[in-house]
Amino acid sequence: MIRLEPRNEVSKALLYVTPVIAIGVTILAGVVMFAILGKDPVRAISLIFLEPLTDSFALSEMIVKATPLILIAIGLSFGFRAGVWNIGAEGQFTVGALAGGAVALALYEVEGFWVLPLMCLAGVLGGMAWAAIPAFLRTRFNANEILVSLMLTYVAVLLLSVLVYGPLKDPDGMNFPESRMFHPAATVPILIEETRAHIGFLVALAAAAVAWVVLGRHVFGYQVKVMGQSPRAAGFGGFVENRVVWMCLMISGGLAGLAGLFEAAGPVGQLVPALPVGYGFTAIIVTFLGRLNPIGIVLAGFVMALTYIGGETAQIEMNLPSAVTGVFQGMFLFSLLGIDVLTRYRIRMFRSPRPGRTAPLAARTVPVAARTGGE
Amino acid sequence: MELFFLILQAIIIAPIPLIFVAIGELVVERSGVLNLGLEGMMILGAIAGFSVTLDSGSFVVGIAAAALAGALAAGIFGVLTQVLMSNQVATGLALTIFGLGLSALWGQGYSGESTAPLAKIHIFLLSDIPIVGPLLFVHDPLVYLAFALVAGVAWFLTRTRAGLILRAVGENHDAAHAIGYNVVAVRMAALVFGGACAGIGGAYLSTVQTPFWVENMTAGRGWIALAIVVFASWRPGRLLVGAYLFGGVTVAQLHVQGFGIDIDAQYLSMLPYLVTILVLVLISHNKARSHLNAPACLGKPFFASA
Amino acid sequence: MKHVMRILAAGAIVAALSVGAPGGAAYAAEKVKVGFVYVGPVGDHGWTYEHEQGRLAVEKAFGDEVETTYVENVSEGPDAARVIQQLARKNDIIFTTSFGFMNPTLKVAKRFPKVKFEHATGFKRADNVSTYSARFYEGRYVIGLIAGKVTKTNTIGYIASFPIPEVVRGINAAYFAAKSVNPAVKFKIVWVNTWFDPGKEADAARALIDQGADVLMQHTDSPAAMQISEEKGILAFGQASDMIKFGPNAQLTSIIDNWGPYYVARVKAVMDGTWESQDTWDGFAPGMVEMSAFSKRIPEDVRAMATKARDDIAAGKLHPFTGPINKQDGSPWLAAGETASDGDLVGMNFYIEGVEGSLPK
Incomplete structure (x- = not known):
């Protein structure tokens, strides 16, 4: 009989080993899938996992793709530790892009070093404002923030669409639903010449570093952890709890808004209805793949970016349908998430059936794992 | 007046897929599990239902296949979250990515096909019965199945021992375990049920409402179903209210446009989401009462040490 | 400041730069390589499906003389430019088949002056970017x-x-x-x-x-x-x-969108070296509609x-x-x-x- 037994501490060694095992499992499953589809499995898998790592363009694009994922995921990690479930980062991303983009368009052709910082500020505030709605409704009316933030995502995407069809439409754009291209003064500086990697990446790394310090050393980090483990046992008054809820949503909303602005003023360079492509949702996966840890999130952001870029490469090189890369990505995530169990539990072999029934109140919630919950 | 009648008729059918998906998820959440992979299970059900109906020529076999596909997908989620203790939110999102991809792959030979002749399942219908209110009695059997499921789940949760156990597991898994219930088994059963329901919901879309297959045809309905569950504050009766509010607003806004009433369609499209938020605020502002609704262990990982 | 960051970042990635020079170009010099960027799935039985029929028409018309590649489900957001650029590295002519690909196409076209680009339904052109649409x-x-x-x-x-x-x-x-x-x-x-x-x-x-x-x-x-x-x-x-x-x-x-004849003609123009940037808006006359x-x-x-x-x-x-x-x-x-x-x-x-x-x- 195989059973799991919780470890007292997360295994440091396994933290690094499990992703490797997960990749191994995914490769095995991938070999089977590609073989069934009649595609060369070795070629397909090396195109997905290796090719992007040996190609400077693909590497730069991984930075482009990882930047918003990391920024958003860092913000979300605070809330997820505290049990504040903002799953509407996509909406905050969109409103951030909208607010920052509106500033860029209002200041069209205005030169000035302050234009971009002002846009960033607007982006952050836009994201925060959108996140403030679930924060207010949860703290004041006890409304579930999962649902409110999710619903607001749809509203935000529609809002973007309304505005680029209307007031923000390019005046010389033949009535097509797009804004003007932002003025050069209103675009994010490029990090590496001849690529699309922009300084937003440095901001994302800085956010990770700050998060690392706050979570480790600051009283807010402590409050977040305690609230995540048990808000009532910690003797929190409603006041502290509300403050944590607000802080978590402001941080995640602000960073998601900033990420949205960076996308609009970076790789895209204008406001378009298709700007939100799901970074807000993908970042949730990144947050957990990174085990809510800032360094882990940076790595997970790159892993996630790799699967997208590699998937595209495989599509182009082997004429694979995009569906195949979706399946492969899903399998990869499943194995990463599933095998992660080894870091928190040991596998033990038992001879006898377990004595479950006689046990006292021995069940316990997992110490390291994040808790999920509505209320 | 006749138009009003027709509108009502359209409204009755519109949210049926949502009802299937949402009632399944309601049971899952009452057992304390949050499965965000509804969209993935739904789309797998859509392709399974469509392809098997087309190939087998039997609508019943097709629907069964859809239920099976949804249940299997939920099984993957169950193994990962219940046995391997992975995070439920992340696993649910991964399931959505996986389901969208797999369904698209599966459906490659089926685009451009149509089951139109088979979809007309009037053989089973009460459609031949004259008058008896075309409003209520001229629907396909799945409409009745949806209502039966909602009633059945309401009865199961409140009147049966198994339902009591399921709720106990969702409210306090540690205590339930201590009494001797197998928390993981209960949750796996709930997940499989939820997956099967989601699969049927998807199949309703692909074999009845719009009987053909195209990638991504669920177009976000899984997420809306999720919203309806929370909107319903985990009560089957309220779930119907939520589904019809959502479906009703959607259908009504199309009609309003048809009448030529000047109202911006994009703002109208926001309405269902805003209404859901509003209602949510109204039903949850009383803190003490809303705590009675939400399963206390929703989404929390459970580990039974011996 | 900007400059410093560039140098830092460039240093960090320099190893990668030296590893992988883009493979592309000219192993089978004769073949004309044609890329297609689709906004939806090829099985949508609508817009993208018809462009895919156009691609198949190109393959049918030229057989071994062409090699075609497509990428489907490309969103019109930040990913478009990357996909177009990936294709631009290996292809001679690229069709970007949705309005939202307009600015990404122009951006990439600037970097790849030798590659020909064809953008559907847009209104911005360049020396190596044509536009085409149907009436x-x-x-x-x-x-x-x-x-x-x-x-x-x-x-x-x-x-x-x-x-x-x-x-x-x-x-x-x-x-x-x-x-x-x-x-x-x-x-x-x-x-x-x-x-x-x-x-x-x-x-x-x-x-x-x-x-x-x-x-x-x-x-x-x-x-x-x-x-x-x-x-x-x-x-x-x-x-x-x-x-x-x-x-x-x-x-x-x-109403059927029939892109095949146009795609065949444009690929032929690349083969013959007669390709020029132009704006095409055709209807019934040449059979585009x-x-x-x-x-x-x-x-x-x-x-x-x-x-x-x-x-x-x-x-x-x-x-x-x-x-x-x-x-x-x-x-x-x-x-x-x-x-x-x-x-x-x-x-x-x-x-x-x-x-x-x-x-x-």
Whole structure:
């Protein structure tokens, strides 16, 4: 009989080993899938996992793709530790892009070093404002923030669409639903010449570093952890709890808004209805793949970016349908998430059936794992 | 007046897929599990239902296949979250990515096909019965199945021992375990049920409402179903209210446009989401009462040490 | 400051730069490599499906002389430029087949001056970027004529996606034609705000039918409305591709996007070294827009009228927008005998007189 037994501490060694095992499992499953589809499995898998790592363009694009994922995921990690479930980062991303983009368009052709910082500020505030709605409704009316933030995502995407069809439409754009291209003064500086990697990446790394310090050393980090483990046992008054809820949503909303602005003023360079492509949702996966840890999130952001870029490469090189890369990505995530169990539990072999029934109140919630919950 | 009648008729059918998906998820959440992979299970059900109906020529076999596909997908989620203790939110999102991809792959030979002749399942219908209110009695059997499921789940949760156990597991898994219930088994059963329901919901879309297959045809309905569950504050009766509010607003806004009433369609499209938020605020502002609704262990990982 | 960051970052990535020079170019010098970027899945049975048919036509026409690649489901957001650039590294000519790819195409084209780019439905060009689109409104004019004649309730239902000029043009053309043969005709227009959501398109179709429409037109991509029309026993026109499978009785005809001949011609131009940047807006004449077979349910005389209109448009004898036409507010647009200029049509953002409701802003 195989059973799991919780470890007292997360295994440091396994933290690094499990992703490797997960990749191994995914490769095995991938070999089977590609073989069934009649595609060369070795070629397909090396195109997905290796090719992007040996190609400077693909590497730069991984930075482009990882930047918003990391920024958003860092913000979300605070809330997820505290049990504040903002799953509407996509909406905050969109409103951030909208607010920052509106500033860029209002200041069209205005030169000035302050234009971009002002846009960033607007982006952050836009994201925060959108996140403030679930924060207010949860703290004041006890409304579930999962649902409110999710619903607001749809509203935000529609809002973007309304505005680029209307007031923000390019005046010389033949009535097509797009804004003007932002003025050069209103675009994010490029990090590496001849690529699309922009300084937003440095901001994302800085956010990770700050998060690392706050979570480790600051009283807010402590409050977040305690609230995540048990808000009532910690003797929190409603006041502290509300403050944590607000802080978590402001941080995640602000960073998601900033990420949205960076996308609009970076790789895209204008406001378009298709700007939100799901970074807000993908970042949730990144947050957990990174085990809510800032360094882990940076790595997970790159892993996630790799699967997208590699998937595209495989599509182009082997004429694979995009569906195949979706399946492969899903399998990869499943194995990463599933095998992660080894870091928190040991596998033990038992001879006898377990004595479950006689046990006292021995069940316990997992110490390291994040808790999920509505209320 | 006749138009009003027709509108009502359209409204009755519109949210049926949502009802299937949402009632399944309601049971899952009452057992304390949050499965965000509804969209993935739904789309797998859509392709399974469509392809098997087309190939087998039997609508019943097709629907069964859809239920099976949804249940299997939920099984993957169950193994990962219940046995391997992975995070439920992340696993649910991964399931959505996986389901969208797999369904698209599966459906490659089926685009451009149509089951139109088979979809007309009037053989089973009460459609031949004259008058008896075309409003209520001229629907396909799945409409009745949806209502039966909602009633059945309401009865199961409140009147049966198994339902009591399921709720106990969702409210306090540690205590339930201590009494001797197998928390993981209960949750796996709930997940499989939820997956099967989601699969049927998807199949309703692909074999009845719009009987053909195209990638991504669920177009976000899984997420809306999720919203309806929370909107319903985990009560089957309220779930119907939520589904019809959502479906009703959607259908009504199309009609309003048809009448030529000047109202911006994009703002109208926001309405269902805003209404859901509003209602949510109204039903949850009383803190003490809303705590009675939400399963206390929703989404929390459970580990039974011996 | 900016400069310093660039140096730092460049240093960090320099190892990678030295590892992988892009493979691309010239191992089989003879083959012309053609790339396609699709916004939807090739199996959408609508917009992308027809572009895919165009790609297959290129393969068929040139066999071993070409190598084609496509990437499907490319969103019009930040990913577009990357996909286009990935293709640009290995291809001689690239077709980007959705409006939202316009600016990404131009950006990438700047970096790859030797690669030819063809962008569908856009209006920005460069030395190595052509644009092309089809005059779908010519087809809409023809279906408007048919609709005006066959409707018994004098109510035509129109399922519209987004208020872009393309769609507005289609509504105006169909309405103008229908009105010209049936002064009592009314259009009910429903905006569904999506190109593709079968469930919602079906709901819209049901709503329009319930409100008395007995003929449906759609400017969305799925065959859902056609199926509902079949189920409810009314008539409908298909969009983008032949939807006869979904409405064997309901379909009167479909407007078909036929990109094959254009794609073949442009690839040929690359082979011959005669490719030049140009703007193509073709309709019936060269067969970029086609009508599928007219249904037997269209009365003989109406069929003849529709066929004649199609042939006259193709021959340049008839322009779908020929004055007098006023704008919705009554202000004059075209004087008697005057035809609409392409400039007016490209950015069309107004309804013509008689269309009810206001254009969503």
